[in-house]
Amino acid sequence: DQQVKQNSPSLSVQEGRISILNCDYTNSMFDYFLWYKKYPAEGPTFLISISSIKDKNEDGRFTVFLNKSAKHLSLHIVPSQPGDSAVYFCAATPNTGNQFYFGTGTSLTVIP
Amino acid sequence: KAGVTQTPRYLIKTRGQQVTLSCSPISGHRSVSWYQQTPGQGLQFLFEYFSETQRNKGNFPGRFSGRQFSNSRSEMNVSTLELGDSALYLCASSGGPLTDTQYFGPGTRLTVL
Numbered sequence: 001d002q003q004v005k006q007n008s009p010s011l012s013v014q015e016g017r018i019s020i021l022n023c024d025y026t027n028s029m030f031d032y033f034l035w036y037k038k039y040p041a042e043g044p045t046f047l048i049s050i051s052s053i054k055d056k057n058e059d060g061r062f063t064v065f066l067n068k069s070a071k072h073l074s075l076h077i078v079p080s081q082p083g084d085s086a087v088y089f090c091a092a093t094p095n096t097g098n099q100f101y102f103g104t105g106t107s108l109t110v111i112p
Numbered sequence: 113k114a115g116v117t118q119t120p121r122y123l124i125k126t127r128g129q130q131v132t133l134s135c136s137p138i139s140g141h142r143s144v145s146w147y148q149q150t151p152g153q154g155l156q157f158l159f160e161y162f163s164e165t166q167r168n169k170g171n172f173p174g175r176f177s178g179r180q181f182s183n184s185r186s187e188m189n190v191s192t193l194e195l196g197d198s199a200l201y202l203c204a205s206s207g208g209p210l211t212d213t214q215y216f217g218p219g220t221r222l223t224v225l
Contacts, residue, residue, distance in 0.1 A: 004154075
């Protein structure tokens with residue numbers, strides 16, 4: 001039962017353009033959401049997070065948007081750079097026991 | 113501050129064998145979680161330990177077990193290995209200032225022949 005879903009396995013974007021990665025969840029108890037980036041042969045690295053009390057969080061080129069009513073979050077990368085090419089995972093937690101639920105990942109390729 | 117370390121990085125075993133993987137969390141972190149990553153399945157949660165106690169458990173068979181020591185280091189054991197156990201096993205620790213953020217190790221790539 002996949003409670004966090006990333007329906008796009010891959011995405012290609014031109015350098016300098018915006019990358020939008022999407023994530024949907026089913027569990028209304030989730031109240032904290034995170035994005036991780038993963039390069040080959042490395043573990044995922046934390047990118048940005050958002051609490052359910054907010055609808056937007058920004059950190060440099062990365063912005064995460066949360067739409068609780070739609071149970072949807074998205075990660076915007078502006079401008080996209082070739083070094084952003086990686087697999088991006090979204091994750092969610094109900095914050096009641098430190099159990100995190102991950103999506104299946106979206107492979108982003110930024111074309112120079 | 114040193115990150116999460118996992119040993120070994122690569123492992124090849126045959127069906128029926130058992131394997132033990134090790135994870136050392138970031139200093140001061142008391143929670144350690146284990147995940148299995150396979151193509152198309154994302155990260156599947158195995159279990160989480162906190163202060164030497166299993167606090168959460170995912171939907172994996174009993175062949176998968178773990179433990180945590182008093183220094184927060186954790187081990188994961190898989191007995192009677194099956195071909196389908198071939199995966200990247202990731203360990204993550206949390207408990208620093210950002211308690212809701214997990215920090216991952218590089219993983220152990222297990223291949224079962």
